[in-house]
Amino acid sequence: MAKRDSTPTDLELKRTEEPSELLRELVAHLRQNRTQLREEWVVRISETRLLTAMTKEEIFAEATSVYDSYVEALETEAFEALQAYARNLSERIIPRGVETHEVVGIVLLLRDVLARSLFAKYQNDFKKLNRILDAYEPAANRIANTVAVGFVQERERVIRQQQEAIRELSTPVLQVRERLLILPIIGVIDPQRARQLTEQLLRGIRTNRAKVVVIDITGVAAMDVTVANHLVQTVEASRLLGATVIVTGLSPEIAQTLVTIGVDLGKMNTVGDLQGGIEQAERLLGYKVASIAEER
Amino acid sequence: MEVPILKQGAFLIATFQAALSDADLNQLRMGLVQQVVKFRSRAVIVDVTAMDVMDSFASRTLREIAHMIRLRGAETVIVGIQPEVAFAMVQLGLTLEGVATALDLEEGLAYLNEKFKITNRG
DSSP: OOOSSSSOOHHHHHHHTOHHHHHHHHHHHHHHTHHHHHHHHHHHHHHTTOOTTSOHHHHHHHHHHHHHHHHHHHHHOOHHHHHHHHHHHHHHHGGGTOOHHHHHHHHHHHHHHHHHHHHHHTTTOHHHHHHHHHHHHHHHHHHHHHHHHHHHHHHHHHHHHHHHHHHHHHOOOEEEETTEEEEEEESOOOHHHHHHHHHHHHHHHHHHTOSEEEEEEEEOOOOOHHHHHHHHHHHHHHHHTTOEEEEEOOOHHHHHHHHHTTOOTTTOEEESSHHHHHHHHHHHHTOOOOOHHHHO | OOOOEEEETTEEEEEOOSOOOHHHHHHHHHHHHHHHHHHTOSEEEEEOTTOSOOOHHHHHHHHHHHHHHHHTTOEEEEEOOOHHHHHHHHHTTOOOTTSEEESSHHHHHHHHHHHHHHHHHO
């Protein structure tokens, strides 16, 4: 026999209390009020001055798809799909200059807008509101987390890609004579760049059948011990491929580092500057450079 | 696994296969020196193009081969070390110090011809 007041019986409580039931009710409410809640959210977004890089129309379009994905994630709990969506969204908006705090900000705003609407709907039934929030909060937090992580992952992917491109660009291996390669290194070398340089050089030695390589480090201000060791290894590895390495342009600081780590200078061929290095390389290869006037 | 050793004039050419066991390497060490004695070779070219890894045992064996052959008055040149292998070797500190190296068989022969041409002139 059902009681006539608003408090449900224990049996009714158990049935309507299932988290999945509550979620379904919640999702239905969010779908029913989609237009209004989405509008409210967009207003909040411009109030807090987020997504300033985008036009109103763009914000509305993205807001629609984010809202629908949000509600769908609440319903299906398919967070992998949400993560894929977040990465896809990031791929589109990162080039527009949208920042991490903006993306996290708008997702949290949506969470708040939807929570407020739940407070409004269940304001007369505090117990039920609590149960609804029990179902809503963990899911909403997980969504915010998933979107933020997806966004950051996409940013990191772009950064890695750019770093790779910069590394490839900044150190060409140049053939200046038959069997003679020059590797002009400029800027800061970290261990990863040093490793990449070595691999590029060794491939270049094999491709160009180089017998002499001049590595010029005039443009490198300083080198830590790890990188100095990488340089020594590069010289040794080049020798294994039958190439002699001449290092030119050592600054006083780098010379000091090499002496400090006890590099066997007998193993390393060094010359003051690039010009001297090329001249020595030419001698090693049996070239002689004479002016045309001299030849007559 | 037998390592083929070919005679090319005054030189011997030993071509390493991809996967040589420690036993194969030991056998080769004796075999090569015996061949140098038998043919009175002036140099040995060891072609390791097919090796995609070089561990410390293989590296040490190559150095020992070079030393033993030098005791017979002959030269050793290691050719065909791949870029990735060279990189891995130096990271492990295996530098084949004291052993001549060249990019490939062609370069190895050019190096030896150059070297013996100079000696002959003297």
